[in-house]
Structure formats: C-alpha cells, structure tokens
Amino acid sequence: MVYQTFLSSVRIFFVSFDHGEPPHIHIQRERLVAKFWLDPVQLEKPGGLKAQELHRIGKLVQQHQTCLRSDDLNTLAHDLQLARAQTVSVTEEMLVIDLKDGRSIHVPLVWYPRLWYGHQREREHVEIIGDGEYLHWPDLDEDLSVSGILAGRRSAESPESLKR
Numbered sequence: 001m002v003y004q005t006f007l008s009s010v011r012i013f014f015v016s017f018d019h020g021e022p023p024h025i026h027i028q029r030e031r032l033v034a035k036f037w038l039d040p041v042q043l044e045k046p047g048g049l050k051a052q053e054l055h056r057i058g059k060l061v062q063q064h065q066t067c068l069r070s071d072d073l074n075t076l077a078h079d080l081q082l083a084r085a086q087t088v089s090v091t092e093e094m095l096v097i098d099l100k101d102g103r104s105i106h107v108p109l110v111w112y113p114r115l116w117y118g119h120q121r122e123r124e125h126v127e128i129i130g131d132g133e134y135l136h137w138p139d140l141d142e143d144l145s146v147s148g149i150l151a152g153r154r155s156a157e158s159p160e161s162l163k164r
Contacts, residue, residue, distance in 0.1 A: 027057055036061050083146045084132030090115060090123035097146065100132060105146075111154040113161075114142040 027034040027092065034047035034054060041062045046054055087098045095115060097105040109116050115123055115137065122139040131138055135144045 025061065027054075029053075038065060041065055083150050085135060085146050085160050086132060088126045088128060088135055090120075090126070092120075095149070097135070097149065099146070105149055107149060107152075112142065112144065113155055113157050114140045118142075 005036045019024040023038045025036050025038065027036070027047070028050065029049060033045075034043070034049045034057070036042065036058065037044050038061070041058065042057060043054060049057075049100075069080040085097050086100045090109065093109055095105075095107050095109050095112065099105065118137070118140045122137065124135060125139050127136045127138065128134075133146055135146065136142070154159045
C-alpha cells in the first residue's frame, strides 16, 4: 500500500509490504529517489540525494517512526476517506481546498490539465458534491476526489490529450 505527502521540495512515499519487503519509504526530489527502511530506521539507498539532505530526512523519519508503522498508515488511509471539502478556490498556480476538519490542501494546478488550461471563470464554477467528498467542474468536465487529492494523485490526462 502506498501513501504520499510532501515536505518542501521532496515527495515522500510511505510504503508497506511492497514486493515482500519490510515497511519503508521512498523520498523523491525531481528524478532522484532514496529509500529508508522503517524498522529499524536505516538508509537503504541514497538515490543520488546529498548526504546533508539524507541526514535531515533520516532524523525526521526517526522522530516519526512510530506513526509510520503500518497500523498508523491504515489509520491514515481511513482518514483520507473521511476528508471532506468545505470550500474550493483556484488561483493561477494552485488548487486550494479547505476541509471541514480545518485543514487546507494546496496542490499545483498543473497536476490537473483541464483546470490548468481552463479559463478563470470555468475554474471558479466548481460544485462540491457527495457531502464534500468530490469536486466537479461542469464547464471543464473535470471530477476529482478529495481523498485522491490528499493522497497526491495527479491527473493521468496529458496536456496533449486536451488538444484533440
């Protein structure tokens, strides 16, 4: 099972039971990917990241080792499913979703080509449906789930496909 989050310019994939391996995380910055075992916390593969950055990330993983265990990741998956949107705004660069529980999600608009290439008027016409579980832009034919956005899922659609 995979979960991801972001820390500065680094994307962190939380992985449990991947190909018979023990729980671990992958740290990605651009095309560089490092790997840490979680129990015990140990760098498995530096992946081209600098030692100073790996040391900082290793300390963070050590601090949060308990919450990264699989039972807590299952709780995270459950929490993702319960996240509900209260308000949505779209800027020139970001999709911003304020959740009913007080959190806010900010994701790059470029992740969603239909929104990226849409006009501001079309972006502003968003419907929050399913008690906040889904977002629908009728003018752009775009549908997103809040749990998918929280999990870091980008659109699989390419900008080229919009030109057809």
